[in-house]
Amino acid sequence: MKKSEITCPFSEARTNKGFGEMDDQNDPVTMLLRHKDVRKGAHDWKTFQSGATPGRIVIPSEVNIRTTRQIPFEVDPPQHKSFRDILDPWFKRPLEEEYQAKLTAQISVLVDEVLALDSVDVISEFALKLQSRALTLLLNTAYDKSDLWISWGTHVFRSEGEALDGDKAAILYDYIDAEIDKAIANPGADLYSVLLASEVDGKKLTKEEVKGVMILTFAGGRDTVINAVSNSLAYLADNPKSLERLREEPEIRNRAIEELIRYYAPLTQMGRVVTEDTTVCEHAIKADTRISLVWAAANRDEKVFENANEVVLDRKMNPHLSFGFGTHNCLGATHARAIMKVLVEVLTAKVQSMEIISAEENIEELGEFKRKVGFHALQMKFNKK
Amino acid sequence: MAKITFITSDNETITLEGTSGSVMALAVDNGVKGIDGDCGGVCSCATCHVHVLPEHVAKTGEASEIETDMLELDDNANEFSRLCCQLEISEALDGVVLRVAK
Numbered sequence: 089m090k091k092s093e094i095t096c097p098f099s100e101a102r103t104n105k106g107f108g109e110m111d112d113q114n115d116p117v118t119m120l121l122r123h124k125d126v127r128k129g130a131h132d133w134k135t136f137q138s139g140a141t142p143g144r145i146v147i148p149s150e151v152n153i154r155t156t157r158q159i160p161f162e163v164d165p166p167q168h169k170s171f172r173d174i175l176d177p178w179f180k181r182p183l184e185e186e187y188q189a190k191l192t193a194q195i196s197v198l199v200d201e202v203l204a205l206d207s208v209d210v211i212s213e214f215a216l217k218l219q220s221r222a223l224t225l226l227l228n229t230a231y232d233k234s235d236l237w238i239s240w241g242t243h244v245f246r247s248e249g250e251a252l253d254g255d256k257a258a259i260l261y262d263y264i265d266a267e268i269d270k271a272i273a274n275p276g277a278d279l280y281s282v283l284l285a286s287e288v289d290g291k292k293l294t295k296e297e298v299k300g301v302m303i304l305t306f307a308g309g310r311d312t313v314i315n316a317v318s319n320s321l322a323y324l325a326d327n328p329k330s331l332e333r334l335r336e337e338p339e340i341r342n343r344a345i346e347e348l349i350r351y352y353a354p355l356t357q358m359g360r361v362v363t364e365d366t367t368v369c370e371h372a373i374k375a376d377t378r379i380s381l382v383w384a385a386a387n388r389d390e391k392v393f394e395n396a397n398e399v400v401l402d403r404k405m406n407p408h409l410s411f412g413f414g415t416h417n418c419l420g421a422t423h424a425r426a427i428m429k430v431l432v433e434v435l436t437a438k439v440q441s442m443e444i445i446s447a448e449e450n451i452e453e454l455g456e457f458k459r460k461v462g463f464h465a466l467q468m469k470f471n472k473k
Numbered sequence: 474m475a476k477i478t479f480i481t482s483d484n485e486t487i488t489l490e491g492t493s494g495s496v497m498a499l500a501v502d503n504g505v506k507g508i509d510g511d512c513g514g515v516c517s518c519a520t521c522h523v524h525v526l527p528e529h530v531a532k533t534g535e536a537s538e539i540e541t542d543m544l545e546l547d548d549n550a551n552e553f554s555r556l557c558c559q560l561e562i563s564e565a566l567d568g569v570v571l572r573v574a575k
């Protein structure tokens with residue numbers, strides 16, 4: 089099997105029952121696996137709530153390590169829309185030419201750096217740097233702030249495995265508190281200041297609300313972007329013709345990016361809290377228990393995707409759920425797509441080929457399922473064009 | 474060459490001409506309000522939702538199953554709904570009028 093491949097551990101359960109089960113710190117989860125059910129679940133925010141106890145919809149649950157509500161992700165309509173209305177324009181900035189020019193400059197420098205080395209760990213020396221530096225654009229803050237974020241490593245928000253690390257999470261929370269205080273003392277054109285000056289439903293955002301948005305911005309786009317970038321690089325290395333094809337057929341690049349995002353599903357699942365007794369696939373689900381929407385399983389549903397377990401680089405119809413679906417679809421999707429687009433542009437311009445030297449897989453243990461979500465380490469060599 | 478008219482939610486009427494590509498791309502390139510085309514046209518984002526004016530439905534034809542499934546969960550959808558990334562520009566579309574859903 090190629091190192092870049094990710095098999096789907098959910099196929100049997102998806103076909104036979106439609107759901108799976110896992111235990112998460114004594115707060116079990118019923119996992120929805122079919123494309124239709126996941127989409128319906130995501131759509132039905134009244135039955136499947138996001139605005140529960142802060143941290144509870146995340147798997148593994150973060151109830152024990154934070155009390156701050158992440159916004160807009162842990163807020164339901166109608167209030168959710170008021171927050172999205174102020175956040176959406178800001179998070180659409182990656183569509184602007186100037187933004188993309190800056191992103192291109194950042195990624196070009198990074199690719200030049202790795203081309204000059206004999207080999208490089210794509211996780212810590214490429215994807216982590218790329219994500220942290222690009223985040224300075226999304227926040228509209230100074231470039232050198234990224235040095236500190238890079239020093240936190242890929243695992244600042246949680247420790248490996250099931251155990252959650254409150255001390256580690258506190259580094260981020262304290263940092264954000266301090267940045268908010270700085271922005272209050274010295275308002276600028278960064279996201280902190282913009283949020284502090286914003287009103288939702290006629291009221292200024294509180295410090296706690298600003299913090300909730302900022303934690304989400306830091307945490308939501310960290311391992312997801314790292315996974316998307318590193319898995320895609322592994323794919324291009326394993327399939328040398330694909331890079332050639334992307335070079336020669338720029339018109340398929342958008343489809344290829346969406347397909348890589350479908351296949352790799354950088355975030356496996358997201359939970360919801362059930363507000364009333366209901367059923368999924370004839371399975372009873374009790375009020376105040378949790379379900380999860382398993383994007384990764386829905387993305388491999390053979391009823392929807394032909395050759396679901398293959399990367400079809402120019403797949404035309406691709407209703408993947410990697411950015412979620414419905415009300416709570418990913419706020420950072422525009423930024424993530426811009427990163428992937430620029431990455432492909434820079435790689436096709438500068439890189440002839442890539443090779444995987446060694447890889448250490450990152451496997452999630454989800455009850456009866458084990459899913460590879462990416463790599464802990466990925467040593468690769470980049471060859472110049 | 475096809476003339477395609479969009480009516481936005483604030484009742485602005487924009488008529489554009491195109492020869493190839495998708496109606497979504499034409500709308501995005503010309504900044505039609507309410508058509509974002511986030512996924513670039515692969516039927517995964519539903520940010521290109523339009524209602525075809527009833528008298529023009531014959532020009533656009535029927536939605537595919539994947540498209541219909543996608544629209545089924547859109548609160549705003551009705552029998553005239555289409556994802557305009559799935560509408561290929563051709564002579565057949567000439568004169569079509571589309572009301573932007575968002």
Ligand code: FES
Pocket residue numbers: 497509510511512513514515516517518519520521556557558559
């Ligand atoms: S552009 Fe995404 S569904 Fe049409």
